[in-house]
Each structure stands twice: as C-alpha cells, then as structure tokens.
Amino acid sequence: MSLGQCIRNKRKSHHLTLQQLASKIDADAGNLSRIERGELGVSESLLRKIASALDTTPANLYAESDAIQPQHQVNEQAPTYAKSQAETANSTNAKDFVQWFRSATPYIHAFGGRTFVIAFGGEVVSEQQFIALSHDLNLLASLEVRLVLVHGSRPQIEQRLKRDNISPLFHNGLRVTDDAAMEAVKEANGAIRVEIEALLSMGIANSPMAGADIRVASGNFVTAKPLGVHDGVDLQHTGEVRKVDAIGIQKRLDDNEMVLLSPLGYSPTGEAFNLSLEDVAVSTAVALDADKLIFLMDSAGVHNLRGELLREMTAEKAKNLLRNVRETEQAINISEDVTYYLPAAVRACEHGVARTHLISRHIDGAIIQELFTLDGIGTMVTELSLESMRQANIDDVGGILKLIEPLENDGILVRRGRERLEMEINHFHVMEHDNRIIGCAALYPFESEKTAEFACLAIDPAYRGGGRGDKLFYYCANVAKQRGLKSLFCLTTRTEHWFLERGFTEQGVEKLPAEKQKLYNYQRKSKVFSKTL
Numbered sequence: 001m002s003l004g005q006c007i008r009n010k011r012k013s014h015h016l017t018l019q020q021l022a023s024k025i026d027a028d029a030g031n032l033s034r035i036e037r038g039e040l041g042v043s044e045s046l047l048r049k050i051a052s053a054l055d056t057t058p059a060n061l062y063a064e065s066d067a068i069q070p071q072h073q074v075n076e077q078a079p080t081y082a083k084s085q086a087e088t089a090n091s092t093n094a095k096d097f098v099q100w101f102r103s104a105t106p107y108i109h110a111f112g113g114r115t116f117v118i119a120f121g122g123e124v125v126s127e128q129q130f131i132a133l134s135h136d137l138n139l140l141a142s143l144e145v146r147l148v149l150v151h152g153s154r155p156q157i158e159q160r161l162k163r164d165n166i167s168p169l170f171h172n173g174l175r176v177t178d179d180a181a182m183e184a185v186k187e188a189n190g191a192i193r194v195e196i197e198a199l200l201s202m203g204i205a206n207s208p209m210a211g212a213d214i215r216v217a218s219g220n221f222v223t224a225k226p227l228g229v230h231d232g233v234d235l236q237h238t239g240e241v242r243k244v245d246a247i248g249i250q251k252r253l254d255d256n257e258m259v260l261l262s263p264l265g266y267s268p269t270g271e272a273f274n275l276s277l278e279d280v281a282v283s284t285a286v287a288l289d290a291d292k293l294i295f296l297m298d299s300a301g302v303h304n305l306r307g308e309l310l311r312e313m314t315a316e317k318a319k320n321l322l323r324n325v326r327e328t329e330q331a332i333n334i335s336e337d338v339t340y341y342l343p344a345a346v347r348a349c350e351h352g353v354a355r356t357h358l359i360s361r362h363i364d365g366a367i368i369q370e371l372f373t374l375d376g377i378g379t380m381v382t383e384l385s386l387e388s389m390r391q392a393n394i395d396d397v398g399g400i401l402k403l404i405e406p407l408e409n410d411g412i413l414v415r416r417g418r419e420r421l422e423m424e425i426n427h428f429h430v431m432e433h434d435n436r437i438i439g440c441a442a443l444y445p446f447e448s449e450k451t452a453e454f455a456c457l458a459i460d461p462a463y464r465g466g467g468r469g470d471k472l473f474y475y476c477a478n479v480a481k482q483r484g485l486k487s488l489f490c491l492t493t494r495t496e497h498w499f500l501e502r503g504f505t506e507q508g509v510e511k512l513p514a515e516k517q518k519l520y521n522y523q524r525k526s527k528v529f530s531k532t533l
Contacts, residue, residue: 006065008036010054025049031307041300041307058298059127062362104372106436111371112144115253115288119281120296121152124361125192126159133296134199136367137258141214146253148284150261151196152277156188157181171230177237177274185237185274189262193218196260217252217259221245222280224265224273239265239273241280244287278344286351293348294370296361299335301379302342312380315349318342345381356381374462387468389475392428392440397421399437400428403458412494413456414524428456429479431472438463441472443480446513450486451530453516473502481533488533491526504529 011021018036022029027046034040042050047058118137124130140147157175161168161184169176177185200214224239242265252259261284263275278295285293302310302321313321322342325334338358345356359366359378370376392400400421407413416424424442431439438460444453454476459468480488489512490499496506507528509520520526 002038003042003061003065004036004038006061007042007050007054010056010061011036014054016053021050021053024053041303041309059362062360100373103374107372108143111140113146114291115146115148116140116292116294117148117150117281117285117288117290118294118296118367119150119152119277120361121277122155122157122188122192123152123298124296125151125195126155129361130196130199132364133367134202136365137200138214139368141258148249148253148259148261148288148290149196150263150277150281150284151192152263153185153188153192156192157184160184160188171233171235174227174230174235175238175274176233176235179237182237182272182274185264186272189264193260193262200258215255215257217255217257218261219248220266221249221259221261222265222275222283224267224275226267226271226273237272237274239267239275241265241275241283242267244284246287249284249288278340282344282348282351282353285348285353285356290353291355292371293345293353293356294367295341295344295356295358296366297337297341297358298361299337300360300363300377301358302338303334310379311375312382312386314385315346315381315383318346318381322346342381349381349383354382386434387431387438389429389431389472392425392430394422394425396428396430396437396440397425400430400440400458403437403440403460404456407458413458414521416456429472429476431459431468431475433463439468439472441476443476445480445483445485446515449513450484451513452480452483452485452488454488454490469498470502477533486533487530489528489530491520491528493524493526496527496529499529499531502531504531 011018016024018029018032021027022032025046027049031040032050035042047061051058051061120130120133124133137147137149158168161181164180164184166180166184168181169178175181197216197218200216221244222241223243223245225242226237226239227235229235249259261280263277263280265273265275265280267273281293281295284290300309302313302318304310321334322339325339341358345358348356357370357376357378357380359370359376363369363377366377370378370380397418401418404413404416408415421428424444427442427444429441429443430437440456440458441454442456444455446452454473457469457472459472477488488504489507490504492499500506507530509517509528511530512520512528
C-alpha cells in the first residue's frame with residue numbers, strides 16, 4: 001500500500017472529505033487529492049499536520065504504507081486456476097528478484113572494501129527500528145563494506161531530563177549542557193550503546209542475523225573542545241569536534257570490526273563534551289576519507305518547491321536551496337531535519353567525501369534500496385555532477401553496443417558490428433552517469449569540406465526525457481567547432497523533426513560530401529539534414 005493510499009484510508013475511517021481535511025490543516029484539497037493518488041510528494045511538515053488531523057503519527061503512516069500484505073494461501077481444494085495464478089505470481093516474483101540481484105552486481109563489486117559512515121538519530125533505537133537496520137548492516141558487512149556507525153541520543157536525553165524534572169535549555173538551536181544535563185547525556189549514550197551492541201550480537205537461526213559474527217568497537221576516538229560562550233550564553237559542556245583518531249578507527253576496520261561512535265568527545269584535560277550527531281558524522285567521514293556518508297532521517301529526502309523528491313543534487317545546488325530557505329519569506333517545501341542534515345552533506349562534500357545520502361529511516365531496507373538500485377529512494381548530494389561527457393575509448397565498446405543494438409534492431413540506426421565499432425571508436429563521444437555509459441554519438445569529419453556527419457545518437461531509455469540528447473548534441477557541435485569545422489550534416493529515417501527543431505534544414509543527397517555520396521544507401525532512403533555552426 002502506498003503512503004497516499006494509507007492517508008486516504010485513514011481519512012475515510014474518520015469520515016472526513018478531502019475538503020474537510022484540507023480545512024483542518026490549512027492545505028489545498030486539490031493537492032491532497034494528488035498526494036492520495038500518488039501524483040505528488042508530501043513534505044514531512046505537511047505529513048505531520050495530516051497525521052495529527054487523523055489522530056496518528058507519521059511513523060505509523062509510514063509503517064502501514066510499507067507493510068507487506070499477507071499472501072492468500074491456496075488450499076488443496078482451491079480451483080486449479082487459483083493455483084495456477086499463485087504459481088505464476090511466484091514465478092514472476094522469482095524473476096523480478098533474479099533481475100534485481102543481477103542489476104545489483106556492479107554495486108556489490110564496487111562497495112567491497114569501501115568505508116561507509118552511517119548516522120542515525122536516537123529515534124531509530126527508541127522506536128525499535130534498529131532491529132531492521134541491523135539486518136541491513138549485517139548484509140553490508142558480509143559484502144566486506146567497512147562500517148562506522150554514529151548514533152544520536154536526543155529523545156533519550158529528553159526522557160531522562162523529564163524524569164529528573166530538569167528543564168532543557170537551548171540557545172540558537174544548541175543545547176546548553178550544564179552539569180545536570182551532562183549526567184543525562186552520559187546515561188543516555190551509555191544505554192544506547194549497550195542496546196546497539198546487543199542487537200548487533202544477535203545470531204538467531206532462520207533470521208537475517210543467522211551466522212552473523214559482528215564485532216563492535218567503540219572508544220575515545222573523538223577529541224572535542226568546548227563551544228564556549230555564544231552571545232553571552234555559556235554553553236558549558238556542549239562542544240564541537242576537534243580531531244578524529246582516524247588511525248585508531250582504521251585499525252579496528254582492518255580487523256573487520258564495526259566501529260560505533262556516540263555523540264561524545266573528550267578533551268586532553270579529561271573532560272567530556274556533548275556533541276551533535278551531524279558534527280561527529282561529518283568529521284569522521286572526512287577524517288577517514290569515507291566513500292559514503294549516509295544520514296537516516298524522518299523525511300524521504302530533499303524536495304523541490306513542487307514537492308518532488310530530488311534524487312541527486314550537487315553541493316552547489318544544495319547551498320543555493322539553503323540560501324533561498326534563509327532569505328525568502330515564502331514557505332518552502334523543506335522539512336526541519338533537512339535543514340540540519342543538508343548543510344552537513346554540503347560540508348562533507350566540500351571536504352572530500354564523494355557522496356552523502358539523505359534517506360528515510362521509516363522505510364524498511366532503506367539503505368539497501370538506496371545503495372543497490374539505479375535510482376535509489378532518497379537524495380544523494382555530490383561535490384560535482386554525476387554526469388559528464390568525453391571522447392570514447394576502446395573500453396567503452398561494450399557499453400555503446402548495449403545502447404545502439406536495440407535501435408539497430410528497430411531499423412532506426414544503421415547496423416554496426418563490434419569490429420567496425422572498435423575501428424571507429426575515436427569518432428565516438430559518450431555521456432556517463434556515475435561511471436555508467438548512458439548516451440553516445442559519433443562525429444565523422446570531412447576535413448576538405450569543413451563539415452562532419454553527426455551520427456549514432458542514442459540515450460539509455462532509463463535516462464530519456466531529461467534533455468540529455470540535446471546536451472550530447474551541443475557537446476559534439478562544440479567539438480566540431482573547436483576542430484575548425486563549419487557545418488554538421490546527418491542522415492535519418494525516423495527522427496527528422498528532432499533535427500528540424502534544432503536548426504537543421506533538409507538538403508538533397510547531392511549536397512553531401514563526395515565521399516559520403518558514394519556510400520549513400522538508396523534502398524534505405526535516409527533524409528539528409530545540415531546545420532551551419
């Protein structure tokens with residue numbers, strides 16, 4: 001069941017119309033309808049309002065939407081067609097699993113021996129979500145991923161302060177950690193660490209943890225210093241990371257241990273300081289030169305103004321979004337936790353961490369879905385764009401063939417064998433996304449006529465519709481201009497309007513370079529188009 005369907009069922013169980021629910025939460029009924037139909041994403045702040053109006057919580061809505069529906073069992077007296085349907089469904093599920101597992105193979109190869117820092121708030125432990133997370137961590141560990149866990153402790157600290165009738169103090173979003181609060185901090189972090197270590201020690205038969213042999217290392221790896229006095233307010237035992245013992249952590253990782261860090265730091269004078277989860281996670285990822293930093297948070301990721309989830313964004317784009325949040329008075333569709341984690345992601349990228357992922361803690365298997373599927377389920381922040389264009393080399397032949405063979409089979413492109421492609425590879429240019437070839441095009445120059453043939457344009461079906469064909473075309477056109485060529489021409493049977501929309505004009509065959517005229521296939525009857533550069 002989707003999240004939208006879950007919201008609709010809850011609304012109907014409360015006998016509310018869309019308009020009535022919209023009035024209760026001061027929202028647009030049309031947008032609510034689109035959310036329920038799955039046509040529009042929902043921000044965390046709006047989801048909280050909806051949950052409150054429906055007497056539930058966002059966590060319950062997520063849990064119900066992600067619940068696996070029990071399959072109906074087929075008994076021996078069931079009709080034959082029912083058995084056949086069940087068998088077909090099982091066969092389809094098996095095929096889907098095989099296809100997914102095969103598609104995950106490149107990631108499995110890529111992640112072995114890599115270092116991932118995974119950070120999560122204390123809510124993951126307090127709301128019993130770490131059990132499912134431990135299964136995913138065990139899977140990653142079995143694939144020889146080097147794991148560093150950084151946990152938070154905010155809800156546990158608040159619980160202990162409330163128990164002791166101590167009012168929490170904050171200044172500009174920072175906790176003022178006095179002596180009494182520091183005792184609660186120590187107690188909360190100790191309890192969380194013990195619970196996490198216990199859950200990672202499970203090895204129950206017939207469970208995802210069966211056969212697990214996870215050793216957890218923790219210690220005084222983080223050196224901290226006090227934040228001091230801010231605007232006349234002494235933050236006391238609240239501190240920031242001064243140094244991370246990367247060598248000590250690396251030794252534990254080399255010994256196949258999983259490292260667990262609490263948001264605590266220690267000074268050379270023997271004091272302990274209360275740190276933020278984001279500060280410890282980013283500082284650790286930077287010190288270790290980690291390949292990935294992963295934040296588990298309440299929302300599904302970063303959304304744009306239309307409520308659409310942004311799958312990828314550069315650090316520069318993230319900074320622009322945060323700048324707009326600070327400077328505009330208009331309500332921007334960005335959740336509170338994103339305002340904490342997105343600046344941390346930017347900081348990590350600017351200090352050398354290749355990729356930072358922001359994903360929902362409410363989705364079972366979120367880490368696996370984010371890391372082992374093409375699109376992922378959250379937002380990935382990178383220092384530079386994952387897409388690039390370059391001249392092809394001999395190692396790209398396989399990727400190019402995979403792109404063009406379906407188009408050749410449909411008669412859209414002229415058939416090229418591997419041998420010919422290998423001979424002509426220097427004429428090809430490719431577009432890469434995350435080191436995967438998703439587009440190609442060729443330039444065949446005719447130097448004496450100062451022109452070139454633009455040919456074999458192909459984009460991976462999964463990446464069409466994003467203007468990538470245009471980007472690849474203009475890249476090739478710029479390459480041609482740099483070579484001193486004055487025009488481009490192309491031959492096509494199916495895509496004449498695409499070229500007309502980009503400034504090409506139709507020409508006769510006689511306008512082709514003499515050498516190309518000799519090779520013209522009159523049976524194919526391709527149309528000729530040209531464009532002045």
